Amino acid sequence: MPWCFAKDSGDHKLSNHPWTFLLKFPKLNCMQFMFRLLASVVATLFLFNSVAEPSPKIPRFSVDYMDKSVAPDADFFHYANGNWVKNNPVPPDKSRWASFTELQERNWYLIHEILDSVCAEKSAPNSDEQKVRDFFLSAMDTNHLEQLGFKPLQAGLKRIDKIKTREEFFRAVADFRHSGAGSCFGEGVSPDLKNSGVYALYLTQGGLGMPDRDYYLKDSFAKQRQAYGVHVAKMLAMIGEPEDEAKKNSVTILELETAMAKASKSRADLRDPIANYHKFTVAQAVTNYPHLPMLVYLDECGLKKMPDLIISQPEFLDAFDKLVESRPLAEWKTYLRWHLVRATAPYLNSAAEDESFAFNGKVLRDQEVQEPRWQRSARAIDAEIGEALGKLFVEKHFPPAARARMLELVGNLKAVFRDRLQKLEWMSETTRAKALVKFDRFTQKIGHPEKFRDYSTVKIKPDDYFGNVQRADLFEAKRELARVGKSVDRTEWHMTPETVNAYYSPSINEIVFPAGILQPPFFDADMDDAVNYGAIGVVIGHEMTHGYDDQGRKYDGEGNLNDWWTADDAKAFEARAQKVVDQYNGYEALPGLHVNGKLTLGENIADLGGTSIAYEALQRALAKDPSKRKKIDGFTPEQRFFISLAQIWRTNIREAEARRLVTVDPHSPGQFRAIGPHVNLQEFYDAFDIKSGSAMWREPELRAKIW
Ligand SMILES: [Zn+2]
Numbered sequence: 001m002p003w004c005f006a007k008d009s010g011d012h013k014l015s016n017h018p019w020t021f022l023l024k025f026p027k028l029n030c031m032q033f034m035f036r037l038l039a040s041v042v043a044t045l046f047l048f049n050s051v052a053e054p055s056p057k058i059p060r061f062s063v064d065y066m067d068k069s070v071a072p073d074a075d076f077f078h079y080a081n082g083n084w085v086k087n088n089p090v091p092p093d094k095s096r097w098a099s100f101t102e103l104q105e106r107n108w109y110l111i112h113e114i115l116d117s118v119c120a121e122k123s124a125p126n127s128d129e130q131k132v133r134d135f136f137l138s139a140m141d142t143n144h145l146e147q148l149g150f151k152p153l154q155a156g157l158k159r160i161d162k163i164k165t166r167e168e169f170f171r172a173v174a175d176f177r178h179s180g181a182g183s184c185f186g187e188g189v190s191p192d193l194k195n196s197g198v199y200a201l202y203l204t205q206g207g208l209g210m211p212d213r214d215y216y217l218k219d220s221f222a223k224q225r226q227a228y229g230v231h232v233a234k235m236l237a238m239i240g241e242p243e244d245e246a247k248k249n250s251v252t253i254l255e256l257e258t259a260m261a262k263a264s265k266s267r268a269d270l271r272d273p274i275a276n277y278h279k280f281t282v283a284q285a286v287t288n289y290p291h292l293p294m295l296v297y298l299d300e301c302g303l304k305k306m307p308d309l310i311i312s313q314p315e316f317l318d319a320f321d322k323l324v325e326s327r328p329l330a331e332w333k334t335y336l337r338w339h340l341v342r343a344t345a346p347y348l349n350s351a352a353e354d355e356s357f358a359f360n361g362k363v364l365r366d367q368e369v370q371e372p373r374w375q376r377s378a379r380a381i382d383a384e385i386g387e388a389l390g391k392l393f394v395e396k397h398f399p400p401a402a403r404a405r406m407l408e409l410v411g412n413l414k415a416v417f418r419d420r421l422q423k424l425e426w427m428s429e430t431t432r433a434k435a436l437v438k439f440d441r442f443t444q445k446i447g448h449p450e451k452f453r454d455y456s457t458v459k460i461k462p463d464d465y466f467g468n469v470q471r472a473d474l475f476e477a478k479r480e481l482a483r484v485g486k487s488v489d490r491t492e493w494h495m496t497p498e499t500v501n502a503y504y505s506p507s508i509n510e511i512v513f514p515a516g517i518l519q520p521p522f523f524d525a526d527m528d529d530a531v532n533y534g535a536i537g538v539v540i541g542h543e544m545t546h547g548y549d550d551q552g553r554k555y556d557g558e559g560n561l562n563d564w565w566t567a568d569d570a571k572a573f574e575a576r577a578q579k580v581v582d583q584y585n586g587y588e589a590l591p592g593l594h595v596n597g598k599l600t601l602g603e604n605i606a607d608l609g610g611t612s613i614a615y616e617a618l619q620r621a622l623a624k625d626p627s628k629r630k631k632i633d634g635f636t637p638e639q640r641f642f643i644s645l646a647q648i649w650r651t652n653i654r655e656a657e658a659r660r661l662v663t664v665d666p667h668s669p670g671q672f673r674a675i676g677p678h679v680n681l682q683e684f685y686d687a688f689d690i691k692s693g694s695a696m697w698r699e700p701e702l703r704a705k706i707w
Pocket of ligand 1: 021542543606
């Protein structure tokens with residue numbers, strides 16, 4: 001499905017979340033899986049010395065972050081953030097440092113306190129506390145992991161050795177994928193885009209070990225490609241292949257993946273939901289892909305009787321099918337061995353984990369050192385049994401008052417958006433009526449699920465980190481596969497409560513805000529309205545606008561792909577959207593490295609709509625209570641709104657990470673999200689008295705106005 005691009009390719013699970021505020025953090029070094037030990041809990045605490053450090057301070061709005069020596073009309077990003085940028089280099093264990101990473105870092109520290117406290121207490125067998133505790137213990141017990149070495153991988157490697165037929169191979173592909181090691185292509189379960197009440201099985205392009213097809217095909221990634229070959233050979237040598245053979249095999253793997261990369265669509269082309277939706281009967285799929293034993297694969301998924309499936313990119317599967325035929329089974333076994341070790345390395349001994357980091361952290365993202373062990377362990381728990389951890393997190397850190405205040409803010413933003421839809425001068429009455437029907441159906445979720453996921457059937461042991469990850473992945477895959485053809489669960493969440501992010505789901509037509517983001521600098525009860533509307537207000541407006549961006553507008557109020565636009569209105573929308581494409585194409589993230597205006601279009605439209613709507617909502621709040629219309633720290637409410645928004649996007653980033661994100665991330669780099677929406681709004685120029693001829697000025701005929 002179209003939203004798999006929110007994650008790194010190679011992931012076994014398709015992300016069925018839709019359009020987020022930020023790119024989701026890839027699972028540990030872009031991978032999957034896991035294990036663990038320990039007799040005495042009290043002893044462990046000392047052994048690990050894992051007592052939480054004091055939480056980093058709350059990263060709230062501050063005029064101290066500004067550099068007032070920079071004129072706002074010359075460089076608004078540095079005017080709003082210059083001092084922060086100077087004083088907050090990227091920490092050695094990160095590849096990017098920004099307001100949301102500061103906040104997420106604080107959440108990790110709060111989670112560390114929770115983990116230490118569950119370790120210090122006795123918990124009921126099979127309770128969420130027991131699972132979180134034992135998962136953490138298993139991840140922290142590095143002595144045991146060193147003793148185990150590569151033993152946890154042996155069963156999988158033996159299974160690959162024994163494969164003699166294509167059928168056995170694809171059974172293994174399915175099983176490994178479902179316990180965390182995806183390969184060959186992507187698979188996922190999501191609402192049917194044309195029948196949003198029912199889950200469908202999707203097969204998509206995939207199977208790569210690097211983040212995107214560009215890494216295989218473009219000159220600018222030659223260095224990473226070369227390093228990838230070395231990395232693959234090293235890992236294969238670690239699992240026992242003689243060095244020469246490992247080197248030879250790394251060449252084979254790169255050849256196979258390059259062929260798959262060539263058959264893959266670009267991320268910008270994946271944005272068109274209609275062009276990426278192709279429903280086939282199982283019988284058709286069997287005929288279309290004669291070298292991919294589809295029935296065997298589906299049988300292994302427990303879906304033998306399923307009538308149909310959706311193949312998002314049939315051209316990819318076509319090429320893959322031919323590749324299966326043209327390359328010997330022995331090569332595919334090598335490829336599968338690589339993807340098994342690649343996905344599981346972070347949950348093995350330090351040799352495997354360090355080598356995985358050397359490529360996925362250092363080469364791909366310029367990260368200097370790994371995050372502390374406790375933090376990597378917390379990320380693994382969040383990725384694997386995140387709602388169990390989330391339940392403990394919200395008990396401590398989500399005050400009920402936050403939900404009430406959020407509901408009020410969402411209501412205020414909704415009122416503005418609805419009025420806009422009613423008045424929009426470029427839309428016909430026919431399309432408008434349908435837009436309003438869609439708008440009136442959309443809903444919101446705030447904080448955390450009403451009912452948390454039940455993990456009681458997942459066995460989590462204190463001495464089996466690898467097994468814990470595998471079992472949690474398998475639980476999740478089975479849970480999803482079992483619902484193909486069944487009704488969609490509208491109460492489900494696609495982010496854990498501790499996440500600093502938000503999303504819009506086009507199939508459900510809803511906006512969702514986890515507890516993690518409902519804190520400063522996004523949401524701050526101690527700050528004035530201007531600062532809050534410039535932060536969480538814009539986030540709310542951003543998610544609402546996703547329902548009407550270049551992709552979202554193709555779904556109706558029921559969440560189905562369905563063209564409800566007149567041809568003229570669609571043309572008018574596209575002309576306006578083209579201005580956004582042109583604007584962001586003009587931004588350079590690094591010298592010579594331009595933002596991809598088409599890939600980032602949906603997010604940029606959402607930033608623009610969100611900003612414009614939040615600004616008007618602030619004006620309404622100020623009109624209601626004129627006592628709020630006063631200067632604070634020497635700034636008017638309008639000025640504080642735009643400064644607050646720019647501060648949300650304060651960012652420092654390493655070069656490799658900037659290149660990776662420009663390639664894979666549908667969101668624009670922070671420094672452009674901090675000014676991109678502003679320069680389309682006359683209200684911004686008025687607030688800072690910015691005149692024609694200055695660097696920030698954008699001629700009125702170039703400015704985009706959509707919602
Ligand atoms: Zn978004």
